[in-house]
Amino acid sequence: MLKELENHCNRLLTETQAGNGAKPRFAAWGLVKAGKSSLLNMLAGRITDEYFKTGVVRTTRLNSELETNQYVLVDTPGLGIDQDDSEQAFKGLDSADVVLFVHSPQGEFDQEEIDLIVKIKAAYKEETDRRLVLILSQLDKDQNGAMDSISSRIMEQLQEYVGIQPICFQISSTRYQKGIAENKPALTQKSGIPALAQYLNTLSLEIKDQLESVRTSRQQIRKAQLLKDIDQAIEEERQLLSSLKIPYMEKISAFNQMMAELKKDFSSHGAEIKAVQKKINSI
Numbered sequence: 001m002l003k004e005l006e007n008h009c010n011r012l013l014t015e016t017q018a019g020n021g022a023k024p025r026f027a028a029w030g031l032v033k034a035g036k037s038s039l040l041n042m043l044a045g046r047i048t049d050e051y052f053k054t055g056v057v058r059t060t061r062l063n064s065e066l067e068t069n070q071y072v073l074v075d076t077p078g079l080g081i082d083q084d085d086s087e088q089a090f091k092g093l094d095s096a097d098v099v100l101f102v103h104s105p106q107g108e109f110d111q112e113e114i115d116l117i118v119k120i121k122a123a124y125k126e127e128t129d130r131r132l133v134l135i136l137s138q139l140d141k142d143q144n145g146a147m148d149s150i151s152s153r154i155m156e157q158l159q160e161y162v163g164i165q166p167i168c169f170q171i172s173s174t175r176y177q178k179g180i181a182e183n184k185p186a187l188t189q190k191s192g193i194p195a196l197a198q199y200l201n202t203l204s205l206e207i208k209d210q211l212e213s214v215r216t217s218r219q220q221i222r223k224a225q226l227l228k229d230i231d232q233a234i235e236e237e238r239q240l241l242s243s244l245k246i247p248y249m250e251k252i253s254a255f256n257q258m259m260a261e262l263k264k265d266f267s268s269h270g271a272e273i274k275a276v277q278k279k280i281n282s283i
Contacts, residue, residue, distance in 0.1 A: 022211070023067065023071050023208075024097040024208060024211060025065075025098070026073055029079070029099050029116070030079065030113075031104075031112070031113065035138065038054050039100070039173055043068075047180050052066070063088050063089075074092050098131050098133060099133070101116075103136055105138065105147060109158075114161050117158065118161075118162055121163075132164070133196075134158075135169050135171055136154075138172060139170045139171055172193075176191035
């Protein structure tokens with residue numbers, strides 16, 4: 001626990017000293033193999049020469065960044081598999097001005113994803129609806145309007161469990177890539193990525209003037225929470241040490257009591273021995 005808090009403190013110190021630049025930072029976040037890297041490649045215009053590595057197995061192990069004309073795209077490792085990957089992903093969250101939460105919709109959110117959204121809300125507070133963009137990937141695999149039903153259910157979950165209603169996009173990186181490669185504008189539009197890109201461009205302009213103040217506010221909130229967590233961790237350590245000492249203190253108390261009884265017995269027997277010695281000497 002203390003080691004984790006130390007890592008959080010070092011991250012906050014590094015960010016405070018280095019700053020996050022003048023452009024908004026859009027970080028892709030989500031579980032493993034949700035389609036984050038593919039999406040960012042499409043948004044960056046890297047249709048064939050991908051910048052953010054993709055593959056059948058997880059390929060993103062460290063945060064990677066690419067600066068575009070209007071914002072910085074940040075790819076983060078998928079959550080839910082490896083502790084080191086998760087540490088990198090949370091580092092990406094800490095420095096993000098907007099989170100693109102990518103969900104591969106086999107169905108609605110599971111509890112792990114709900115818990116992740118709760119962490120995002122803890123970071124953005126009342127700005128969460130604006131700073132969180134929900135993205136349902138793999139639109140090309142939609143059958144009989146299932147994506148619309150999944151989207152509706154997820155929005156119900158977010159309202160019920162987190163109390164937020166962020167904007168939601170359904171996209172297909174595969175469909176977008178094919179539309180560009182085959183020069184099929186209709187297919188490109190149906191991918192949902194042009195609409196998402198337009199929204200992100202608009203959002204980037206809207207929040208640009210607020211970056212410094214919002215970042216400073218978030219850092220102060222994180223600082224206050226870290227100090228609170230550190231105090232709590234120290235108190236828990238103290239309580240643990242106290243509980244660990246109890247058995248030993250009880251043993252020491254029992255030992256001291258035993259020694260006191262032995263001394264008392266020795267004093268009593270010593271008097272008897274001296275009396276016997278006196279009688280022997282008088283013979």
